[in-house]
Every structure is written in structure tokens, then in C-alpha cells.
Amino acid sequence: MACTCSEAIYNFAAGPSPLPAEVRAALREALVEQGPLEQPFGAAAVRRMQEDVEQDLRALLQLPAHYRVLFLQGGASAQFALLPLNLLAPGQSAGYLESGHWARKAIAEARRHAALKVIASGADSGFRALPPFEAWQLDANLGYCHVTSNETGDGLQLHDFPELPVPLVADMSSDLLTRPLPLERFGLIYASAQKNLGIAGLCLVIVRDDLLRPPRPGLPSVFSYALQAAANSRLNTPPLHALHCAGAMLRWIARQGGLTAMAALGLEKSRRLYRCIDGSDLYHCPQHTTDRSRVNVCFQLREERLLPLFLRSAERHGLLNLHGHPALGGVRASLYNAMPLAGVDKLVDFMTAFERQHG
Ligand SMILES: Cc1ncc(COP(=O)(O)O)c(C=O)c1O
Known part of the structure; x- marks a missing residue:
């Protein structure tokens, strides 16, 4: 086939996905120079790096002060289980929008840990459309309502978010930092880093502070949002390399406008x-x-x-x-x-x- 295109190479991977050249350069430098990646995680240089990442994230998102930022591991898949374990009070159930492949994954995992109601499903349309807000069947007993803001595999995206009577929880693994957000509508947002925030190994959880509950019996401490928040996400060794990369990505996004x-x-x-x-x-x-x-x-x-x-x-x-x-x-x-x-x-x-x- 005749091709008039230039020879530049473009990587359309769904994740892990390509990094801007400047971010790649920052990673290279971090590996060559001695720096925070080789320090004990309590060291001032590491704390400063983490604080800078948080500040840059807050500035980009214009995140209100009553939201906490947690830097966790285990990916978005771990949060599928940890959401009901951290957010639900005894007797409460969770509501889920079934919008596609990743919502089904989140639902299957959460069902292993809690009572769950599908509030609306895209199944009738063959997952070719999202159920409109009017069709969402919410009840006030739900501990939270979960949506997948962007279905990475199905190619569907929520372009607006409703104000709900229960905390709105969103898996934004594939579209966080691609647009401004009405933050106050959310109780919790989570995202794996390897699409728009750098490399794999880091999972961001942004949670309204009134939703932090004491850990339920049996929940390992590192999986408790409240305990991680109290320890500034340093209950154990944070994923320093991924954090460093996230910092470079955030600065790059800010430079783009x-x-x-x-x-x-x-x-x-x-x-x-x-x-x-x-x-x-x-x-x-x-x-x-x-x-x-x-x-x-x-x-x-x-x-x-x-x-x-x-x-x-x-x-x-x-x-x-x-x-x-x-x-x-x-x-x-x-x-x-x-x-x-x-x-x-x-x-x-x-x-x-x-x-x-x-x-
Ligand atoms: C929307 C969405 N949620 C969750 C995940 C799972 O992320 P992880 O593999 O980091 O657990 C992905 C990965 O592609 C995703 O696109």
C-alpha cells in the first residue's frame, strides 16, 4: 500500500501507554542520578517529592481541601474490592452502573464483599450506549454509587456527572486528567497511573474526608483508606518510582496549559x-x-x-x-x-x- 505518511512512530496502547519525551527524560535522569528513589521512604527528600506530587495534582484538579489524596498500590483492580470494604457501613449495599467491561469487573469483585445493586445497565443496547441519568434506580440506603467514567475497552464515556443523594464513586483509570471535573459531585475518585499519570505501580485514590471510616475488623491496615490517610500514604513503602513519574507527568500537563x-x-x-x-x-x-x-x-x-x-x-x-x-x-x-x-x-x-x- 502506498503511504505518504512520515516515518514517525505513534503508540496507541490502552495502558501502560506512551509517555511524553520530557517525562521519559525525567525518568532517565532519576535512574542515573542519586536521588529520592534510593532514600528511606521516611527521608525528607522522599516526603518532599510526595508533597510536590500532591500539590501539583491539587492545583491541576483544583481539589477542595476536604478531599484527601492517597497514593496506593494494587491498581484499580485492588480498589474494586477495597471500595465496599472501606466505604460501606454494616447493612448498607452499593449501587453500580453497568456500563461495559470494566464496570462488570468492578461489580464482580465488589459482589464478593458486599450486597450490590445494579442501578442501570447498558446491556440492552449491547453496551453501545450509556443508560441516561433518568434511568438510574437509586435508593437512599445505598452506601455509594459507582460509575466507570470511561470504558477503556468499549469506547464509552460519561461526559457529565449527576449530583446524587449518595456519594458518587468513579473509576477514572483511563480519563482522569483529560478534562476539568466538577469535583464536589464526587465522594471518591480512583485511577491507576499507567495511562495519564505515568507508569504502573501507583493507584490514586481521592476521597472526601467524611467518607474515611475506621477499618472494619479483618481489613489489613495497608488496605484501609482511613489508616493510609492518617499515615500520609506511608504506612509502608510507597511506589517511589511511579510517584516520581507522576510528578513529571503533572508538571508536563501543567506546561501544556x-x-x-x-x-x-x-x-x-x-x-x-x-x-x-x-x-x-x-x-x-x-x-x-x-x-x-x-x-x-x-x-x-x-x-x-x-x-x-x-x-x-x-x-x-x-x-x-x-x-x-x-x-x-x-x-x-x-x-x-x-x-x-x-x-x-x-x-x-x-x-x-x-x-x-x-x-
Ligand atoms: C477503566 C479501568 N479500570 C480498571 C483498570 C484496571 O487497572 P489495573 O490493571 O491497574 O488494576 C483498567 C485497566 O485498563 C481500566 O481501564
């Missing part, structure tokens, strides 16, 4: 790609336009037999990791903050040329 700039860039990147898909006879995005993700653009080829060739050709042209989630198939282009507009333009050029030749 902060979350408003990230949101504008994300909107433009996704718009260009969806425009190419919707204008084509070969590519097809079944997700309802109003709920489409601006972060993970998922689509299919109408002629499925062409998919392996599409992915192989894309790779030869320097467009990497475009395969869909292993459980869902198709194509997925992840457009996290570090993906420049030029990467999307190159992908669009490639898709157009591929369709011309094979469509």
Missing part, C-alpha cells in the same frame, strides 16, 4: 478520528455518538477478514498497538494526553489510504 488545554486537545483528536470513521464505508463505530469516548476510540472493520491485515499494515507504518481489548476485538486507538494531534492525523491518513486500497 492544564486540564482545559488537555480537554480541548482530546476533543479535537477524537473529532478527527470519528469524522474519518463516520465518513467511511469500511470503518464502523457502533457506539452512540453522544456517549463515545474521547480517550479510547473503538471501531470495527465492516469486512472483519481485513482486520489482521489492517493491524499488520498499521504497524508497518509506525502505528502501534491498535488492536481492540482482547475480550472485545476490533480496533482501538487510545488518545491519552501524551498522544499528539500529529499521531491522529497520521492514523487518519493511513486509514484513508487503506480503505482506498481494500475497501
Whole structure:
């Protein structure tokens, strides 16, 4: 296939995902120079590094003072279990929005630890749309209501958040720091770091301080949000390397113009790609336009037999990791903050040329 694209390489991985060159340079330096990564975790240099990360995060998010920031391990998957164990009072149940693959994972894990009600499900639409707020069946007894703000595998995203009578809890693993947020609507936000906040190993939990409850009997101390908050997330050794990387990512985002700039860039990147898909006879995005993700653009080829060739050709042209989630198939282009507009333009050029030749 003739390709007029430049030879730049772009990595569309869903996570871990590419880092900006400046962040990669900061990591390289941290490995070469002696610094906080080789200090006891109680040392002043380590405490300062962690405090700087927290301050930069608070500034970017404009996080009100009554929210605590926890730097934990175990990924978002560990929080799937730890949310009900930390947030529910005896006798309370939790409400979950079933929006796609990651919500189903969160539900399956939470069900092992608590009574749980699915407040609305996208199953009726084949997970091609999100249930509207009016369809959410909430009751005042729920200890919290859980949503997955961006379904990384299904390509669906909540573009607004309701004010609820119970604490709203959100898995934002794939879209935290891609847009400004109405923080006061949330009781708790959590996110693994390896998409928009650096590398794997760190999981951020932002929790309103009135939701911190004394640990229930049997809960290991390191898994208690209240005990970690009281110990400034240093109940045991924090993931220093991932924290250092998060700091570099936050400074990079601030230099790009902060979350408003990230949101504008994300909107433009996704718009260009969806425009190419919707204008084509070969590519097809079944997700309802109003709920489409601006972060993970998922689509299919109408002629499925062409998919392996599409992915192989894309790779030869320097467009990497475009395969869909292993459980869902198709194509997925992840457009996290570090993906420049030029990467999307190159992908669009490639898709157009591929369709011309094979469509
Ligand atoms: C929305 C969402 N939640 C949770 C996870 C799981 O994160 P981890 O592997 O860090 O536990 C992912 C990973 O891709 C995700 O995209």
C-alpha cells in the first residue's frame, strides 16, 4: 500500500501507554542520578517529592481541601474490592452502573464483599450506549454509587456527572486528567497511573474526608483508606518510582496549559478520528455518538477478514498497538494526553489510504 505518511512512530496502547519525551527524560535522569528513589521512604527528600506530587495534582484538579489524596498500590483492580470494604457501613449495599467491561469487573469483585445493586445497565443496547441519568434506580440506603467514567475497552464515556443523594464513586483509570471535573459531585475518585499519570505501580485514590471510616475488623491496615490517610500514604513503602513519574507527568500537563488545554486537545483528536470513521464505508463505530469516548476510540472493520491485515499494515507504518481489548476485538486507538494531534492525523491518513486500497 502506498503511504505518504512520515516515518514517525505513534503508540496507541490502552495502558501502560506512551509517555511524553520530557517525562521519559525525567525518568532517565532519576535512574542515573542519586536521588529520592534510593532514600528511606521516611527521608525528607522522599516526603518532599510526595508533597510536590500532591500539590501539583491539587492545583491541576483544583481539589477542595476536604478531599484527601492517597497514593496506593494494587491498581484499580485492588480498589474494586477495597471500595465496599472501606466505604460501606454494616447493612448498607452499593449501587453500580453497568456500563461495559470494566464496570462488570468492578461489580464482580465488589459482589464478593458486599450486597450490590445494579442501578442501570447498558446491556440492552449491547453496551453501545450509556443508560441516561433518568434511568438510574437509586435508593437512599445505598452506601455509594459507582460509575466507570470511561470504558477503556468499549469506547464509552460519561461526559457529565449527576449530583446524587449518595456519594458518587468513579473509576477514572483511563480519563482522569483529560478534562476539568466538577469535583464536589464526587465522594471518591480512583485511577491507576499507567495511562495519564505515568507508569504502573501507583493507584490514586481521592476521597472526601467524611467518607474515611475506621477499618472494619479483618481489613489489613495497608488496605484501609482511613489508616493510609492518617499515615500520609506511608504506612509502608510507597511506589517511589511511579510517584516520581507522576510528578513529571503533572508538571508536563501543567506546561501544556492544564486540564482545559488537555480537554480541548482530546476533543479535537477524537473529532478527527470519528469524522474519518463516520465518513467511511469500511470503518464502523457502533457506539452512540453522544456517549463515545474521547480517550479510547473503538471501531470495527465492516469486512472483519481485513482486520489482521489492517493491524499488520498499521504497524508497518509506525502505528502501534491498535488492536481492540482482547475480550472485545476490533480496533482501538487510545488518545491519552501524551498522544499528539500529529499521531491522529497520521492514523487518519493511513486509514484513508487503506480503505482506498481494500475497501
Ligand atoms: C477503566 C479501568 N479500570 C480498571 C483498570 C484496571 O487497572 P489495573 O490493571 O491497574 O488494576 C483498567 C485497566 O485498563 C481500566 O481501564
